[in-house]
Each structure stands twice: as structure tokens, then as C-alpha cells.
Amino acid sequence: MSISLPYAMSVWRRNAAMYKRTWKWNILPNFFEPVFYLFSIGVGVGAYISQMGGTSYLGFIAPGLVCVAAMNGASFEVTYNIYVRLVFEKTYDAMLTTPIEPDDILAGELLWAATRSCIYGGCFFLVLMLFGLTPLPSSLWVLLLIPLTGFLFAAIGMVFSLRIPNIDMFSFYFTLFLTPLFLFSDVFFPLKERLTGGWLWLAEALPLLHPVRLARASFRGEFSLTVLWDLAYILGMSLILLLWARRGVRDRLTN
């Protein structure tokens, strides 16, 4: 088993060739979604909240929502899309008749999912910028955080997609995993002011919490030692899941 970047990129380019056909339609919702969030929750709910965590409510939720956008961008790609290619379209069976190996497929798909997260997260950041919600230059660190967040959620989704028996399981993934993460990962309220003791420790396991904390630190330009822990979590977890997904890909594609 070996990995080769040129082969992985040919997998990436397959998806890019398809996306090129539809990007004009795909990218529009990427701009609308953040606008809706900002108006409904930031402006609408925010009107009743004088301040949160030392900023306006709009300013509080903005950095977390960028991470949510990156998470969603990657997640759609590695769930339904991967599953259709794997099971219905047999895309990978065809790739494996060429010199491409399972590791190249995994790498290409994860890179593509990270690319999609950059498109989603990048659009979101652009909208925030237009609204004047991105303190410059410190918030620009988020542009590095987006692909890391994308990669982490690409790896999580990939492990899940490779092991489920049928496509209906994805509704669990979205409603029982991604939705609670979205609601309880520090995006809308400071978790540490609502949890105590052991719960606080347990919360550290939430994968979205760490990108959100990093994004908020970057928007505020206040970096503490927690940054190192958050980064270590993202990189470490990504690596573990990557190794797990690697086994899953080989189990599913070769026998």
C-alpha cells in the first residue's frame, strides 16, 4: 500500500471536473446561508442581548458560524456523495482498474472535501467581511483554520460512510451528530459558563468545539495556551480518523 500525490490529484480532479459544471448554482446558497443566519440569530435574537463574551451578539456568533460552514461543506461531500460513488455509481471500482490505489482514492476524496469546505467557509468569511464583522488582520488566521476544520469533518464523515449498511443511516448522522454539534459547540453561547465539573471535561470531546474556539480567538486576536490544545485535538483526531478510514477504504474496495 502506498500513496502517490499525482494519483490522488487525479481523483480530486474528477470531482473538480464535475463541480466546474455546476458551481454557479452550487455557490449561490453558500452566500445566502450566512446572510440568513446573521439576520435571524445575529440581528433578530441579538437585539435582546446587549452583549455576550465581551462583544455584540452578532460579533460573538460570527467566528463560530464560519467553522459551521466549513463543517457542512465537507460533510455533504463525504456522506451522500461518497456513498453514491461507492455503492451506486461504482466510481472506485473503475478507478481501481487503473494504477490508482485505495489510499490515493481516500487522499483525493478528503482533499476534495477540504476544498469544498474552503469554498463554503470562504464564502461565509467574505459575507462577514462585507458586514464588517471580521477584525483585520487577526481574523485572517481563520482562513488557515477552515481547511483544517474541513479535513477533520471529512475524516469523521468518511469513517462513518465506509461502515454503514445503507444510505438511510445518514439521517442519523445529520440529526443526531451534526445538528447537536452545531447547537452545543460554543457557537451560540459560551459553553463554559453553562457547564460545570465533569460536563466541562466531556465537552472537550466535541469536535466542533475546538475549531470554534480557535476561530473566536483569532477574531479577537487573543491567543492563550488553549490554542495549542485545540490545534492538537484537530490534528490528532484527524490523524486517528485518517488511519481508521484507510482501513475502511481497503476493506470496502478490495477483498
Next chain:
Amino acid sequence: MVVETRELSKKFGDRVVVDQVDLDIPSGVCFGVLGPNGAGKTTTLRMIYGVTQPTSGTIHVFGMDITKNLRAVRSRLGVTLQQNVLIEALSPKENLQVFGRYHLLREPELSRRADQLIDFLELRSHAEVPVRQLSGGFQRRLSIALSLINAPELLILDEPTTGLDPAVRLALWSRVRELREAGTTVLITTHYMDEAQRLCDEVAIIAAGKVIGSGSPAELIVSRLAPEAVELDCTPSEEARLFDGLGPERRLRVGRRLMLYVQDAAGLIARIRRQDEGDRRPVIVRPTNLEDVFLSLTGTRLETNP
């Protein structure tokens, strides 16, 4: 030998899917692997191009051990899978370009090769149309074009003409012959015996994972059955009356249909006519073909008892 397998076996759990298969496929031939559905044909192919790991036995392709030289072997072969794997939103030309990149082809070679194949498989009229708008025959031809993008020395076709109309089948057969004449080794699986007889220089018949007959189609027919086949409808009791004394190895029954294999059909027909007074039942005389051999080897029942 382009492909050489020795005592090749594959088990999935306790189920033996491929059982001690020896294949020798020389360079430049069209080799057919024939067998009923579920005989182990596709698993054998998957082991040859290295996606399925053998449980035991060896496989050499281009003289290399496939399990140790995956990329090197696969860069020199092409595979058309049973199911078309195409990107429906893209045109045939774009599909060829995407697939060519899997082999690390670059421009301008990539477009030049795609163009050649569009002409070779007669896709020109629809080269720019999204694949989802193409007919089954077009999609199948494009699938074969994809597997030729790297100008392979060995082309593997897994049931290439299943579900196609007669004109498309004939066109594909002539393309396969052209490739073989240009030096490509072709390995084809099929359960259409007419296809195998027309196309293949050599065949191996597989049933329940084992090779139960091999050789050129002509040799197989001569060695297994008499040259003339007589077909007619009759009941088992009529059969006993009509063909008393004719050995059971010369008879094959599928429902009401009885086939008899003899050196000289004329004598047998005279015998049938003598017994049939009044109504003359329709009788067909034809040369014995590969299908007869296949049925005599694999049996005619749909389910076999273990």
C-alpha cells in the same frame, strides 16, 4: 504468457468461489472465460487485475507478480467492468479526459488519445453531449473507450455485450478483432456462446469456480460432441421409444426440447420419420456449436444440488 495463473483459489468465508484455476493466456490472442452466472468469472478477473486478493495460488501478468506490482501492471492493462461507470453530467470527451488522468496522461496527449478513441468507437456525433442523454449502446462503447485510454497491452472485458442490440454487438466484435489484430491481448468473459465462438481463439469454461473444459472452440466441440446436432420437441416417453439404443451422452434435454449429437444426421432423421406416422414433427439439423458443449459440461438445470 501475458497472464498465467497457477492453482488460483478464492474463498469468501467457507464458500469457494474460484477453485484451483490454471489459466495460460498467450500474447495476442482473444481468450474467453465462459461460465454460467455466479461461476466465478468476475472474481477471477478481479484477482487478475489485483483488486481481489487470492486465498492461494499465484498470478503473473506481463511476467510480474500482480500482488507486488499493482501499479506497474495496471498501467499496462484496461478493464471494462460489467456496469458502465460514467460521469453522467459530463460529455464522452470529458469522461475520457477524466479517466485518462487516472493514468497520469497530460495534455496534449490526453486530448489526442480521447479524440482517437471517439473515432474508433464511433462516438463523434455525440462527443459533446452529456452522457445521461446517450443510449445504452453509446454508453457501453464509451465504457470500452475509457478502458483503452492508456493504449493497454491487455484488455479485459467483463460481459461487454450484455443487453445490447445486435447491431451494436456486431460493431463491438469487429472493434475487438481490430484490437487483437493490432497486437492487443483480449480477455473476455461472456455467457453468450455465439460471442465466444466468433471472437475467441481460446476459451476456458468455468463452473462452480473450476475450469471444466478448455481449448479452442473448434477443438472443444470436436473433443466433446459429435459434429451434427438434431433438435426436436418430444416427451421423455417418446424419447425412450424413438432413440432406444442411442447413448445418453449423445442426448441433452432442456424441458421439452431434446438435442441429439450424431456423426450423420440423415440416418437419425430417417429413423424419426419411420416412427412418426401421420404428423411429421419439425426437426432442426445444425452443426454442433459451443453452446452445446457448454450445456453438456455445465448442465441445463438452473439450480444444481451440492
